[in-house]
Amino acid sequence: xxxxxxxxxxxxxxxxxxxxxxxxxxxxxxxxxxxxxxxxxxxxxxxxxxxxxxxxxxxxxxxxxxxxxxxxxxxxxxxxxxxxxxxxxxxxxxxxxxxxxxxxxxxxxxxxxxxxxxxxxxxxxxxxxxxxxxxxxxxxxxxxxxxxxxxxxxxxxxxxxxxxxxxxxxxxxxxxxxxxxxxxxxxxxxxxxxxxxxxxxxxxxxxxxxxxxxxxxxxxxxxxxxxxxxxxxxxxxxxxxxxxxxxxxxxxxxxxxxxxxxxxxxxxxxxxxxxxxxxxxxxxxxxxxxxxxxxxxxxxxxxxxxxxxxxxxxxxxxxxxxxxxxxxxxxxxxxxxxxxxxxxx
Amino acid sequence: xxxxxxxxxxxxxxxxxxxxxxxxxxxxxxxxxxxxxxxxxxxxxxxxxxxxxxxxxxxxxxxxxxxxxxxxxxxxxxxxxxxxxxxxxxxxxxxxxxxxxxxxxxxxxxxxxxxxxxxxxxxxxxxxxxxxxxxxxxxxxxxxxxxxxxxxxxxxxxxxxxxxxxxxxxxxxxxxxxxxxxxxxxxxxxxxxxxxxxxxxxxxxxxxxxxxxxxxxxxxxxxxxxxxxxxxxxxxxxxxxxxxxxxxxxxxxxxxxxxxxxxxxxxxxxxxxxxxxxxxxxxxxxxxxxxxxxxxxxxxxxxxxxxxxxxxxxxxxxxxxxxxxxxxxxxxxxxxxxxxxxxxx
Numbered sequence: 001x002x003x004x005x006x007x008x009x010x011x012x013x014x015x016x017x018x019x020x021x022x023x024x025x026x027x028x029x030x031x032x033x034x035x036x037x038x039x040x041x042x043x044x045x046x047x048x049x050x051x052x053x054x055x056x057x058x059x060x061x062x063x064x065x066x067x068x069x070x071x072x073x074x075x076x077x078x079x080x081x082x083x084x085x086x087x088x089x090x091x092x093x094x095x096x097x098x099x100x101x102x103x104x105x106x107x108x109x110x111x112x113x114x115x116x117x118x119x120x121x122x123x124x125x126x127x128x129x130x131x132x133x134x135x136x137x138x139x140x141x142x143x144x145x146x147x148x149x150x151x152x153x154x155x156x157x158x159x160x161x162x163x164x165x166x167x168x169x170x171x172x173x174x175x176x177x178x179x180x181x182x183x184x185x186x187x188x189x190x191x192x193x194x195x196x197x198x199x200x201x202x203x204x205x206x207x208x209x210x211x212x213x214x215x216x217x218x219x220x221x222x223x224x225x226x227x228x229x230x231x232x233x234x235x236x237x238x239x240x241x242x243x244x245x246x247x248x249x250x251x252x253x254x255x256x257x258x259x260x261x262x263x264x265x266x267x268x269x270x271x272x273x274x275x276x277x278x279x280x281x282x283x284x285x286x287x288x289x290x291x292x293x294x295x296x297x298x299x300x301x302x303x304x305x306x307x308x309x310x311x312x313x314x315x316x317x318x319x320x321x322x323x324x325x326x327x328x329x330x331x332x333x334x335x336x337x338x339x340x341x342x343x344x345x
Numbered sequence: 346x347x348x349x350x351x352x353x354x355x356x357x358x359x360x361x362x363x364x365x366x367x368x369x370x371x372x373x374x375x376x377x378x379x380x381x382x383x384x385x386x387x388x389x390x391x392x393x394x395x396x397x398x399x400x401x402x403x404x405x406x407x408x409x410x411x412x413x414x415x416x417x418x419x420x421x422x423x424x425x426x427x428x429x430x431x432x433x434x435x436x437x438x439x440x441x442x443x444x445x446x447x448x449x450x451x452x453x454x455x456x457x458x459x460x461x462x463x464x465x466x467x468x469x470x471x472x473x474x475x476x477x478x479x480x481x482x483x484x485x486x487x488x489x490x491x492x493x494x495x496x497x498x499x500x501x502x503x504x505x506x507x508x509x510x511x512x513x514x515x516x517x518x519x520x521x522x523x524x525x526x527x528x529x530x531x532x533x534x535x536x537x538x539x540x541x542x543x544x545x546x547x548x549x550x551x552x553x554x555x556x557x558x559x560x561x562x563x564x565x566x567x568x569x570x571x572x573x574x575x576x577x578x579x580x581x582x583x584x585x586x587x588x589x590x591x592x593x594x595x596x597x598x599x600x601x602x603x604x605x606x607x608x609x610x611x612x613x614x615x616x617x618x619x620x621x622x623x624x625x626x627x628x629x630x631x632x633x634x635x636x637x638x639x640x641x642x643x644x645x646x647x648x649x650x651x652x653x654x655x656x657x658x659x660x661x662x663x664x665x666x667x668x669x670x671x672x673x674x675x676x677x678x679x680x681x682x683x684x685x686x687x688x689x690x
Contacts, residue, residue: 147557154568154571155571177685179571179688179689212495212497217562222487225602226524228600229486255573263566264566340521341521341524343524344525
């Protein structure tokens, strides 16, 4: 039995308590200050997370932020950070106040950062900010939190710089329904996990731009499949530019997570609206007002990545027509204009 | 302008007449004896293929089998074979009677064959059977024929042993809506094009086995995404065993075509029924009676491939849990029993 402290009671942090408690671990789920209402609701008898269907096992201890003490952190063999990307600064500060010894930390949170002239993942930028971070674990792969909490089967990948660390943490969470691969391509898993939100915008736009009224769901299928393939190929190339392995994009953290992200979630909803010729500014001030669309932030960083690459090799941007179309729509707030004629020209 | 003879008026052969005639080529579409009713219907004024929405360009000459002469074949710069896999023997015989000079032939037809102890593609077995086959071109990638005929955009890949042959034929068909990559991994493209039907059975089964009643389409998403990823990984390994490149499975002929095949077509419908715990024998004698489900034939060949590999390396079959589950359901007519617990064990 291990002691696992989950920081952040969002859907993903909360859902991870399910396999962890099924495996008999001692699990503490601690909310952020923003999770106060969620925590109060979950602390009621048979109380559920507002976005999940069933209560957690009674063995899981649910704490409000102000009840989380350094003594809890002292006991933890592993801390899981389950905040969304805008919450990462808060989580870093909270952990710096909380941790009194080197601790393994697994991050659900995904994003890309800029450091000097390079584009890097949280795996490069976060460790230096947390004084007592022992080992950084990245989590990727297709995993809608609500389905994980229902124990519907899926696969994911846990990554670390050293394979044995990835294996060790994956072993804590692996259940018959939550299948976990291990990877030592930490940068690649982190890069793909961020890039999939970005590419899901463009692929999802294809689901609405070319309707087929003879189909039950009203969608043609070829444009989405072709754009999905293009997204995977571009993701592999961008992953390599960021320092990860191309191969990682062809596996769970890349195409697997992209598959589940297209068609569901906020990035996909943005894409669906772009496919109907609306602009990013319209969508984020109307149907997605007050929601975090992580692919938009990623688009700004990808823009820098493409620019750096283009300066180094003038012919370069031609290799990224889908990424370029998404970047242009986000940065210029123009119609999403992905032209298939730019493919395989 | 080139002269293009399409043999077989199935949906794919007929749909390929659309980009070919849009590019200004002289196109002859010749039916097989089984296509007689379709040909008669298409020869009527403004007549359409029964499974396509709009008439072909009037420049396309539509011929019944008995009107196709060797003189037509003499003029052809390219013959496209558009029959389904059970029709390949007929097509070989017809071409042997028709061709009087070396001719480039592009095959839409896909399948795997056994030769001695090896599993091979049509690219290995068909050329020796056609006396005057000049260059063999394989066509792969995501392409629902009806959508191509509607000029909805997609990408595909044309493959040959020599890249310049693949490029030459792709250039004949490439339009702003039909984007064509070229590949010199002919065996890999042929292998993936056959394997995608097989794997679509298993991935599609995940779309019905784990319902989610809170979703509009009633389907959970994680199991399908995880199985899709597993299918792509296993396809890459099988592709390499057959003599193709792993990388081909990660591109248009592999994951791209698998993406569009899951959720539509006969292989997918078989999978949906298997996901509901019916058996292959039930499905092919009931809802799919008299239909060609190409993935079933492929399953028999994959069974031989897995057995050969297992004899060579005892630990081997563990790497193919999804393929093994599909093979077992087809060969033993048992419930499709894909257990996620066999993944990443």
